[in-house]
Amino acid sequence: MVGMILATAVIWISFNLLSDGDFLTARNLWNLSVQSTSIAIMATGMVLIIVSRNIDLSVGSLLGFLGYVMAMVQTRWIPNTFDLGLERWYTWIVALVVGLALGALVGAFQGFLVGYIKIPAFIVTLGGLLIWRGLIFRFEQGQTLSPLDSTFGRLGGGGADGSLGDWKSWLVGGIACALIITSVVLSRRRRQRYELPLRPMWLDVGIGALGCFVVVAAIGLVANRYISPITGNPTGIAYPVVILIMVTILMTFLARRRQFGRYVYAYGGNPEAAELGGINTRKVIMMTFVLMGVLCAVSAAVQTARLDAAVTNLGVTNELDVISAAVIGGTSFAGGIGTIPGAVLGAVIMQSLRSGMVLLKVDSPTQDVVVGLVLIVAVGLDSTLRKGAK
Amino acid sequence: MTDLATPETPSAAGDGSRTPLVELRDIRVSFGGVHAVDGVTIDLYPGEVVALVGGNGAGKSTLIHTLAGAHPADGGQILINGEPVTINNPRDARTYGVETIYQKLALADNIDAAGNIFLGRELKTRFGSLDDSAMSSATQKLMKRLNPRFKNLRTPVKSLSGGQRQSVAIARAVHFNAKILIMDEPTAALGPAETAEVRELIMQLKSEGIGIFLISHDIHDVFDLADRISVMLQGKLVGTVNKREVTKDEVLAMIIIGKMPGEVSTEEIEEITH
Numbered sequence: 001m002v003g004m005i006l007a008t009a010v011i012w013i014s015f016n017l018l019s020d021g022d023f024l025t026a027r028n029l030w031n032l033s034v035q036s037t038s039i040a041i042m043a044t045g046m047v048l049i050i051v052s053r054n055i056d057l058s059v060g061s062l063l064g065f066l067g068y069v070m071a072m073v074q075t076r077w078i079p080n081t082f083d084l085g086l087e088r089w090y091t092w093i094v095a096l097v098v099g100l101a102l103g104a105l106v107g108a109f110q111g112f113l114v115g116y117i118k119i120p121a122f123i124v125t126l127g128g129l130l131i132w133r134g135l136i137f138r139f140e141q142g143q144t145l146s147p148l149d150s151t152f153g154r155l156g157g158g159g160a161d162g163s164l165g166d167w168k169s170w171l172v173g174g175i176a177c178a179l180i181i182t183s184v185v186l187s188r189r190r191r192q193r194y195e196l197p198l199r200p201m202w203l204d205v206g207i208g209a210l211g212c213f214v215v216v217a218a219i220g221l222v223a224n225r226y227i228s229p230i231t232g233n234p235t236g237i238a239y240p241v242v243i244l245i246m247v248t249i250l251m252t253f254l255a256r257r258r259q260f261g262r263y264v265y266a267y268g269g270n271p272e273a274a275e276l277g278g279i280n281t282r283k284v285i286m287m288t289f290v291l292m293g294v295l296c297a298v299s300a301a302v303q304t305a306r307l308d309a310a311v312t313n314l315g316v317t318n319e320l321d322v323i324s325a326a327v328i329g330g331t332s333f334a335g336g337i338g339t340i341p342g343a344v345l346g347a348v349i350m351q352s353l354r355s356g357m358v359l360l361k362v363d364s365p366t367q368d369v370v371v372g373l374v375l376i377v378a379v380g381l382d383s384t385l386r387k388g389a390k
Numbered sequence: 391m392t393d394l395a396t397p398e399t400p401s402a403a404g405d406g407s408r409t410p411l412v413e414l415r416d417i418r419v420s421f422g423g424v425h426a427v428d429g430v431t432i433d434l435y436p437g438e439v440v441a442l443v444g445g446n447g448a449g450k451s452t453l454i455h456t457l458a459g460a461h462p463a464d465g466g467q468i469l470i471n472g473e474p475v476t477i478n479n480p481r482d483a484r485t486y487g488v489e490t491i492y493q494k495l496a497l498a499d500n501i502d503a504a505g506n507i508f509l510g511r512e513l514k515t516r517f518g519s520l521d522d523s524a525m526s527s528a529t530q531k532l533m534k535r536l537n538p539r540f541k542n543l544r545t546p547v548k549s550l551s552g553g554q555r556q557s558v559a560i561a562r563a564v565h566f567n568a569k570i571l572i573m574d575e576p577t578a579a580l581g582p583a584e585t586a587e588v589r590e591l592i593m594q595l596k597s598e599g600i601g602i603f604l605i606s607h608d609i610h611d612v613f614d615l616a617d618r619i620s621v622m623l624q625g626k627l628v629g630t631v632n633k634r635e636v637t638k639d640e641v642l643a644m645i646i647i648g649k650m651p652g653e654v655s656t657e658e659i660e661e662i663t664h
Contacts, residue, residue, distance in 0.1 A: 190523050193523065194523060194526050194527055194530065194543075253519075256520075257519045257520050257522075258518075258519055258520060259512050259514070259518075259520060262501070262505060262509075262512060262520060265498070265500060265501060266498040266500075266501055266505070266509055267498075268498075268500065269498035269499045269500035269501055270496065270497065270498045270499060272496060273496040273497055273498045273506075273509065274498065274509070274510075276460075276480055276490075276492065276496045277496070277509040277510035277511075278480055278481050278484070278510040278511070279509070279510045336498070336499065336500035337500060
């Protein structure tokens with residue numbers, strides 16, 4: 001994790017030098033934060049899938065499908081089929097609930113095939129990649145659906161009201177700092193109570209201070225420093241970033257503090273041991289896919305909202321970005337290893353490379369070459385270091 | 391092929407009418423026409439170690455899997471404390487206090503000792519979250535009793551030595567009040583110091599009144615730890631003998647040519663030991 005943070009810092013500083021200070025600007029970093037969210041949200045789910053020795057190739061297509069269905073709810077079904085009109089107060093809620101439920105259902109279907117019927121995940125989700133993309137064209141012959149509900153559009157972070165604004169951002173920052181300090185104190189107390197070796201006091205204080213410093217810097221120097229070109233006021237944290245932060249906290253909690261997460265990691269570490277331990281491994285596997293489906297729906301909402309439209313090629317090749325983010329973030333295909341925050345950072349690193357290269361006017365095919373190389377080098381370094389550590 | 395020896399164990403001594411903890415009666419298991427276990431009857435008393443020995447493919451693991459719930463028996467009867475029971479899976483076995491330590495340590499390498507000990511039976515807080523503190527604390531107490539040198543409570547078990555990993559596997563069985571412990575080659579993967587550690591542990595558990603089935607191919611282990619020795623050959627029981635009444639060579643003769651101590655000639659024993 002420390003290595004990855006350092007890598008991010010190196011990438012950021014290098015791009016800043018190469019672009020004569022254009023990279024580390026409030027505007028660029030704010031955009032970077034918004035652009036990373038969609039992949040990062042899905043990567044948190046992909047970690048659990050890969051940790052439990054599976055893969056999900058369908059996430060890009062599923063995102064496109066769910067985004068399209070949510071757009072159908074807003075632009076066709078509520079206003080036309082049910083004749084309730086546009087821009088109702090409930091439009092965005094209904095669209096989101098339908099998307100999340102459908103995502104869970106599709107995930108349950110794929111997860112059932114993998115967990116219970118034991119069809120390899122690669123095959124099931126490769127099928128899913130074709131199926132969900134193909135089904136988009138069943139609606140309205142795949143024409144672009146636009147514009148979307150304006151409240152729904154805020155989920156994308158664009159426009160005048162897609163962010164928290166000045167004081168609400170500081171409020172979120174205050175809560176974040178309080179949480180960081182509480183967790184450091186609680187973890188220290190727990191270790192004291194059970195007479196486990198303690199980190200030196202200065203290190204704990206340092207970790208807490210650094211965490212709070214990062215939060216304050218992110219808000220003060222980026223989110224609130226970026227003046228919205230539309231309103232002329234400080235923009236604040238974008239809603240999709242708020243969603244990403246909540247997803248990250250929730251998924252980390254699920255992975256580390258809940259029985260489900262423990263089982264996912266145990267299965268990844270040793271499937272036989274999990275089975276002999278009396279764990280219902282089939283259900284655990286299915287649930288990882290259900291979660292993945294729900295997260296696809298969240299990302300689909302963010303992406304369609306950001307575009308203010310649903311298009312048929314939404315999320316194409318996203319599965320590769322999501323898997324790359326998880327893997328760059330330290331998730332191992334051997335199973336049992338990987339962290340949620342690591343995957344989020346992996347997504348940020350990938351997006352940093354892309355937007356840095358855009359600033360340097362590197363063309364898109366060359367960007368792909370670089371990102372591909374980075375992926376291989378990152379995993380290569382990681383496995384070499386792991387071997388060295390043994 | 392009858393049971394020659396009378397059980398003479400600390401708890402069973404002088405009380406021949408006592409009910410055994412476990413009786414496996416006339417157990418049969420076949421795999422596609424091959425009789426892996428063919429009508430085997432063995433028993434186990436509290437505080438006793440019964441070693442189950444035999445060459446590769448003799449059927450000892452298959453036999454014991456019927457008790458562990460890893461593979462159901464095709465025929466025969468399992469009695470626990472004199473009551474007939476049905477064991478179809480590891481969960482069933484656990485409800486009767488049967489815990490198994492498998493040859494390939496069934497541990498999740500990426501998870502710490504407490505996580506492994508409580509795997510599948512986690513302690514939870516009021517809110518349904520994992521109570522890692524309670525599990526660590528219980529592990530600490532458990533380890534104090536089983537293996538006082540054990541300190542690495544919070545590191546993934548991957549980084550532990552073989553003996554420590556075995557302690558974790560055993561602790562898992564013991565914590566949930568195992569009355570019957572099945573150990574499948576518990577020292578096979580261990581160095582000498584670690585083997586000694588595990589042996590100490592077995593004696594400790596035995597003194598607590600737990601009955602142990604020990605599957606082993608190490609004749610020294612068997613003679614040091616077991617009270618009685620049941621020998622299998624080609625899916626059948628050669629016989630069960632009292633350790634104090636036989637020599638290692640006689641047990642070897644049972645394993646290799648399937649003859650009981652009284653039946654075997656001096657020449658045959660010499661041939662085996664050469």
